[in-house]
Each structure stands twice: as C-alpha cells, then as structure tokens.
Amino acid sequence: MPTERASDTPSAAGQSDEAASLASTTRILECYAAGFELRFADSLDAPAERTALPIRVSIDTNARTSITAGAIRVAQAPVCDGPAAARLYEASVAHALAHLRYSRRALPIGSRGALRVAVTSLIEDARVERLLMRGYPGLRGLWGMFHAASWEHGALTFASLAARLARALHDPGYDDPNHWVRKGRELFEEIAQRADDIAAWEEIADILAVDLAQMRVRFDASSYCVEPPYRDDNTYLWAAESEPEQARMEKAPGALDQATAQQDMADSPDERDDSPPPGAMLRAHRYPEWHARVGLIFDDWTCVYDRESATEPARSGDSEMRKNAASRREPPRWWYRPAKRLRGRFEGDELDLGAIIDHGVARRMRVPDDGHVFLQKRRARPSMSVLLLLDFSASTDELADASDTTVLDIEKEAAAAIATALDSTDTRIALHGFASNGRHDVRYLRIKDFDEPFGNAQRQRLQAQQGAFSTRMGAALRHAATQFDDEETEASLLVLVTDGEPSDVDVHDSSHLIEDARHAVSGLPARGILPFCFALDSGADRYVRTIFGSDRCMVLSGAANLASHLSKVIGSLI
C-alpha cells in the first residue's frame, strides 16, 4: 500500500501545484485589473452601460485572450510560470483593460469583409493602447516586449505585415522598409491626436485594407491569429454575425455563473427549506454570503442546520433565562474584581507607601536599599470562552501529510485533549463541528456546548463523528459567531481547525468561498471575537492567510502536535 501511495503523490502534487499557481495568478491579475477600475469619466460609453462590477479575470486554454463586458479570459501562457508568463498575463490584462476602457463594444460588422475587420481591429488595438499609455506610460515597455515582428525575416503575407504594422505603431524606433507599413504609420500618426474621432480611424483602416487587397496579399480569416500574443481575439469589438455565434459567446463561464446566480436568487429561499436533511430536532438558521465577484452580500444565501444548544428540552427554559439575564446588561465581570496590586516594584504609576517609608528609613540610616518603592496595578487575566470549530468534511478522512493517522483523528485527539485540560479551569470551552452539502444544507454539529461538562457522552459523540461532505467555511463561521451571544466572559476565541480550503458542491470558483470566509472572519472582531485558524494542509498557506490574516493562522504539516499548539495559542492570544 505505501508504495502505491508514494507513486501517486508526485503527480497529484504536481497537478495541485499547477492549479494553485493558476489560482494565485488569477488573483494577481484580478488585483491588477481592480487597480485600473473604470471610472465613468474615462469611458466613451454612457455611464448606464458601464457597470460598477469588478472585472473578473480567468485563465483559459484558448489561443488568444477574449473579453466580454466585465470579464477577461486570459489565454494560458505556453510556459506555465516564470517571469515571462507573468509578463504575458500582465500585458494581456492591460491590453484588455485598454479595450474595456476605450473601445466601443459590439459594432455591427455590416458589409465589412473579413480583411477589413482584421485591419480595423489592428488599428483599434493600437489606438486604445496609445490612450491607456497616456496615463500609464510604463505599459509601452511591457507591451514592447512582445512586439518581435521584423521586416528582416518577414514574408509578404498578411500575418507578417499586420504584425509589422502593429510593431511600427507601437515602437517609434522601429523602421520598416515596406511601403504599406510606412503608409499605415503615417496615416495613424496624422490623426493620433484626435483619439475620439471614430470616423477618421475607420477611414484609415479602410484605406489600408483596400491597399492590401490591391497588393493581392492573401488573407485567410480561419488561420489568422492576432499578433503579438498578448492581444485579444477582438470579438469584443464586433457584434456577432449570427445567432449560433452569439450563443457560443454567451456560454463563457462568467456569463453562465451570473445567469445561474440570478436564477437561484429568483427562487425564494423559503421554498427550499421544506427539505431539511435527515435528523430530527434541527433548526434552520439563515446566513448571508459574500459574493466577491459582484461585491454584494446575498442575504439568506446559506442555511445552517443545527440542533438546539441543549439536548434535553428542560434546558431550553434555562437558556431562555440566561438570555433574559444577558439582556439586562450586567457590567462585565472585571468591573467588580479589584485590580491586582503589585507592591515594591522598581517602577509603577503610584508609590507604595510602606516601601517608601522603609526606603526613607534606610536612606537616613545610610543603609543600601534597592529603591523598589512603586506600586503597579494589574488586571488579572480576563476570563475566556473558546469555541473549537472542527472541520468534519469528507477530506478529513484522508491521511494527513506524511503520517498514518487521518486528519479527523488528529482533530479528535487534539479536541479531546484541550477539552479535558480546560474542563476544570474557568476558561469555558465548546467543541463544535461542521460539514456542508451545498448552500442549503450546512450542518452544524455540537459535541460539547459551553455549559456541558466534557463527560463520557461528549467523548463518545466526538469519537462517533465521521467525515462527510464539504467545507463551507463562511456559513459555519457565521453560525459559530452567534454561539458567543450568551457568553459573558471578557474574551471570546473562535478557533477553526481545518484540513483544506473552503469548497462546496455547488461552487466551482474556488476563490468565491475563500472570499466569503474572509468576509465572515472580518466581521468577527466587531462582535468581540478573536478568530484563529489551524490548517492541517501543507498547501494551506495560500488561502488561510487570505482568510484569517497572517498573524491569525498557523499551518501545521502532518500529525504535528495540534493540542500543544492549540493550548499555546489559547494562552497567548489574550
């Protein structure tokens, strides 16, 4: 068995590395695009047509980048990483942003031939790049890296001429002996100052297209590929000729997501909750979800099923009483707990009367004295509630890195150790867990509540847990946050133990749930809850830091001693 596993690991690791690097590149590019976010004043179109939605970026296997309104699908670079690929992605996104900012969208093709469309697109590419370079002059160098066409080994084909004209329009230092390329540059420079005069630009494209036709340069639309490689396929500029084409474009992943999202939004969530997951005594709690792509919170988007905080019905009255008591807003406990006085200190805010008299006596008797005459007031350590939230998704059944225990076993062991250790102290601890099966079915499992002792029943409950379903972190965190509502301790600590990034069966975009979880975490401090995360996944660095912030998480590999780390964190966080 072990040998099999060993042979499996490298390829799986390679794949996940590649996926991780793509995800991280996508995030870089989205951040990059966000920096160029359109402002209405900059765009040609009426404001109504510009949406304030953030620009989506995805990496695609197409030969060339394509753009739809608000979404850029960048062609995957031939080399998967390294600085060259990074620059190509950056140049592609910058070029697409130039189109989004300055190009007219979906012009009707009308009677234009394929050649004319190609030349017009080429001129348009150069025009929008010029416009964007006015504000971002460094882009000249970035795009210039990819203009490699040269007359020295250029044949008289359309592809070569077009690439050379593109270079001539971009690079003032490039000189091309070809008459057509020179003429194109002259015409372009003549009207370069009148960037908004659409008719003039159309006209020079027409002249150049006619010249090409007269030169009998062959043009094959099916094999033509826009050069240089960072430029997009220009489908953004032209209205699709026929219906099938339209339909194909609509199937862009971005468009699909939005369509389904709207559909889902349309059907009211109430219709869905008649189908609770098996298991009695469950109550549905609805929580919003943050949709980073559209920058909106969708209310009541997720549904968390949780049994009431106490098993026996008798306890519910008790919890009602507690609630009432809390609503009377007692002062926090430290209010009537006197601060500790530390006497005889080297420094402090007040003088210690006894010590100063001794000191005075010592001085008059000319006896050496240490001069520790100050008094310090210290507050005792605050009382604390700790909620340990365990990830019970199916992936926890897998073996942890480089060990023969499953993640679930590690979680159970650590949870049991911590709960046992804290049970006798005044630090209150609860052990809860979660797993999700789509947004309508997030299961919240209670192993030990704050008010329960960690007895045999709780131990058995903990051992009985099995990994199943997925990890919808955001919803679980929001529900866990409400568990502190009745807690009267001064500090609340929410510790999440997970084995992998947030995911769920109904979400295909891995960054969505990461962003949602981050949103959920960002709301915790306002409720007075300190979040912390332990990730038992060596690749977790990528997402846990995004979600929790670099000082609020710890990535543990293998069966590291989770319990000891946990106790250290609980001890040090306050």
Place this chain on the structure above:
Amino acid sequence: MQDILTQYRIGTEPYYRPIDREIELFAAAYSRRLPMILKGPTGCGKTRFVEYMASRLNKPLVTVACNEDTTASDLTGRFLLNAEGTEWHDGPLTVAARHGAICYLDEVVEARSDALVVIHPLTDDRRVLPLDKRGELIHAHPDFQLVVSYNPGYQAFGKDLKPSTRQRFGAIEFHYPDEATEADIVAHEGAVDHAIAIKLARIAAQSRKLRGRGLAEGISTRMLVHACALICGGIDAHAACALAMTRPLTDDEEVRTALDGFVRAQFGT
C-alpha cells in the same frame, strides 16, 4: 513658565496643501476652543495638518503618541522620587492645559478607553483638569485646545472611543487627495520632478482600489514622499517604489505582484 513650552513651538511653518475647507474649519473650532477629532487613513497628513495649524495659530503643540499601555497618569503626570523625597512631574496633557498649548493625542483609540476619561472635564465647558493625586485643580489656560486623531479604516480589536468621549468633540475627516493634488504635494515634499510625482500618485491611486482585496489600506502619501526621497538620492524608480511602497505595504505575495504591476505600468519593465 512660558519657557517650558518653547520646546513645543513649531519653528518654521510646515508645508501643508489644503484639500478642502479644513484650515478654515479648524481655525473656527480653535477660536471656540472646541476639542477636535481628526480622522483619516494612515499617512494622509493628519499630523502634518495639526503642526501646520499650530504654527499658523502660533501656539505650541504637545504631541502624545498613544498606545495600549498609555494610562491616565501618562497623560496627567505622576510622582517621581528624587534625593529629597517625592516630586510631581506634569504629564503632557497637564503641561498643555497649564501653560496653554494644543495637546495632540495621536492614534487615540489605541489608548484604553478608561484612560481617556481623564480628558472629560477638560473637554466640556468646565475646562478643568483635576489632579487627584496632587490635590490640585488646574483651570485650563485660555490657549489650550485638545486635538485627537485616529484611523477609522482598520479596527484594532475591541478598540473604539466611548460615546461619552466622542460626543465632546468636533471632527474633520481626511481623505487622500486627488491625483493632481497628491502629485503637487509629493513633488513639493519629495523635491522631485512633477512627472515622477504624477506617476507615483497614480500608482498610489491604483493601490487604494485594492482595499478589501487583501490590503487594509492603500499606499499613503507619506510612502510616496519616502519613495521620492530615495529617487532623489539616486535610487532607480523601481527599487525605490519596492523599498518605500510595495514591500512595506503587504506580505501578501499576490497583492504585492499586482502592486509591482502598477509600478511597471508607470515606470516601464
């Protein structure tokens, strides 16, 4: 006793470029001795503004950088020992109230909110500061004004002003200036060419759009001035931007790469 305050006088008037009506408003607030809150993101010029106003109003400025260990006695003063016995030392707030200065509490939310309660009697119409340890009641000098600042952008855990503290103040909100104004400021402060300044201001403007995408705050005007100083000293623009802007700003690799992209979009590859 006036000589105590000499050290707190602002020598030459510092450069400050008004963004809005803040100078007029602050001067009006000062004429009524209304305590002021200045809020705004890091490095947008709050402290510079106070220095400028103190210099313009020709008043000394006593600054306290607050932190979570700042206690009431750090502000009011305490007894210290000398060879003869104990000796009272005024804290910065007491010095300002006694002798007539503007007292500026920087990053005031960092201080524990119960420590700040000592400012209450000073900030209503009583304008007195009781020093209970010393058995003294100080009536604030007619020139005394209290100014505090904080950054509402990031929430330090569990830190906020008490409503009872808040309601004693007037407030001015600061924002980063627009691109052209920021370029003017940076060009003046960093003593660089306006062309470089506008590029830096654009990078900063782009970075501020990443707020909430992994950045708590964008690149501040102060960072731009630092970058300028390096560029003036002969460091190339890329290295200067990396050292003064992108590297200090974030540890998030991906956001940093995007920020580097913004630098490249201005200064080339």
